[in-house]
Amino acid sequence: MAKSKYVYTCNQCGYESSKWNGKCPSCGAWNSFEEELADTSPAGGGSSLANVPDLYDSIVELADIGADSDVRYDTGIGELNRVLGGGLVKGSLVLLGGEPGIGKSTLLLQICQFLGEEHSVLYVSGEESARQIKLRAKRLGVDTENLYLLIANDAEAIAATIAGSNIDIVIIDSIQTMSISRIGSSPGSLTQVRECTNLFMRTAKSQEIPVIIVGHINKDGAIAGPKVMEHIVDAVLYFEGERHQSYRLLRAVKNRFGSTNEIGVFEMLDKGLAEVANPSQMLLSGRPHNVSGTCVASIMEGSRPVLAEVQALAAKTSYSAPRRMATGFDFNRLNIIIAVLEKRLGIIMGSLDVYLNIVGGFRLDEPAADLSVAMALYSGIMDKQVNEELVAFGEIGLGGEVRSVPHASQRIREAERMGFKQAVIPKQCISSLDRDSTDIELIPVSNLKQAFSVIK
Structure with missing residues (x-):
């Protein structure tokens, strides 16, 4: 009997099964299985240890690694700096999640104005056209000359563009619209989200540039896609608040470079997000x-x-x-x-x-x-x-x-x-x-x- 080319994967824990299950045997989540194309590559890749490259020359001593004080970028927004642990770390991959319309893209476009004073910023959008982003930037007062736009959905082409250009900071909006052409599933599927996140993680580490990716959330309030995506990134930030209220809370649920207990408070105004320095009041x-x-x-x-x-x-x-x-x-x-x-x-x-x-x-x-x-x-x-x-x-x-x-x-x-x-x-x-x-x-x-x- 021919092996099926499709597998069912749990979008919460990544458990794979040859048939659909109402409840995941691994994490216990209900209705979490999604159909995707199976990996047809042979097990083990047909390689032996003799063909594996030696990485001995890549080993370095911890004392030889530089740890300069200039490893963080100031975003220009004190509340965001607080949640990040002092600023945006070079070579880090940050995931920003929140409900549609909560203000994720607004916040990221606002920090481009300050970051663009000394650094070049690439804003990659798979959801909006360049004219739409220009109109929103004009409303927010973002007019820096160091902000560049790229409208694309091909994750591999985007990664190659980042590697071949002199860009300091990259923003991906959003990860659910990105895709890798050699993967047969549609954008936003479990495999595409996971593999695109892995690709941007390798790009951020190899190029020593911070990459911020925007992630949508599902009806349960969790970031859409496999939970493994949150394990890949260095920091996971949630933008919380009611769409019909003016106040927003930015909370870190994971941060490899700072505390996860800090929160940032913002107020949504007609000209963008404003910091709330006194949340008690x-x-x-x-x-x-x-x-x-x-x-x-x-x-x-x-x-x-x-x-x-x-x-x-x-x-x-x-x-x-x-x-x-x-x-x-x-x-x-x-x-x-x-x-x-x-x-x-x-x-x-x-x-x-x-x-x-x-x-x-x-x-x-x-x-x-x-x-x-x-x-x-x-x-x-x-x-x-x-x-x-x-x-x-x-x-x-x-x-x-x-x-x-x-x-x-x-x-x-x-x-x-x-x-x-x-x-x-x-x-x-x-x-x-x-x-x-x-x-x-x-x-x-x-x-x-x-x-x-x-x-x-």
Whole structure:
């Protein structure tokens, strides 16, 4: 029986199968198999070790490799530099993902204006015409003479052009439109995306130039294509935010040259993206007055303290099972906090629908936000207002205790800078703080009952 020329590959983990499966046996993803042409080259390539070239002369000592301070390019946008770890590293491959219309191409075209002052930039587009890019550049005020456009989809021809030209920085928009002619599948398929990414990775390393590639995301919010594409690149950045809201968050989920805890905050204006140097002020703007169910959390995003407003609403349910919804906060973590409130404090919420929202499209992933979430829930259920000048942070244990969190002094300084007068903090953190150096009133608590006593 002739072997089929098609195989089915999981677009999440790259697992290959000769037949279609509803669930991937490797990673467990559902409906992730895609049909593609099979590799017809003979196994092992028919070569032996005798024909393999010796790479002994390519071995170098670590001490002999130069590590100059001039290994990063300043993008001209401080928020992007922060997320990248200080700038764009030479020879790096950066993947920028986000929903359509979120501002990926706008951000990249804006950095071309600053980079073009001292470096030559090649902008490769497989989606737009040169006239369309010119119109957008005119609207954004991008008029540098060192920006060059290339409208093409052939990845091999693009790589050859980069290698044969004197280009310092390359932008590929987008990887889903690129293709390699010798591969039979269509652009955007699993094989094309993976092989094109590999090709641009080799080009970036061999030419010692940074390459930024744009990647679309699928309906699940992940970058379209195999997960192996994220393993190939040096940094993976996600552009987050609602299309109908003006604020955008840039977050690193992988970075070989910096921290993955940093975020960049931008505001979408009619003339492009503008940096938001004070995210706390942005997230707290428009706070309601004399309303229960709100509390301000002080969290750390990398080295930056940020204040965010937590809103909670509890209403009598009309269903047999109460609804639980969380926006910007981990749903399972919310259920744990609700269980602790019921078990340790006797606050029965079995007949209440609970809705939790983090204002401004922000997401709280740090355990330090637990205390402010619990205080917002208690405030909403008891209809008691939390002091508008109060901020809270601390992790909640299953015993109802409030546990310590790091960087307490930085969180308090940010709260004081924003005009807050009180801070509910874990009791264990008080020993590491200098009360004389701050004017804010510190309220140390060891359990939830003590924390809730502040709400009157």
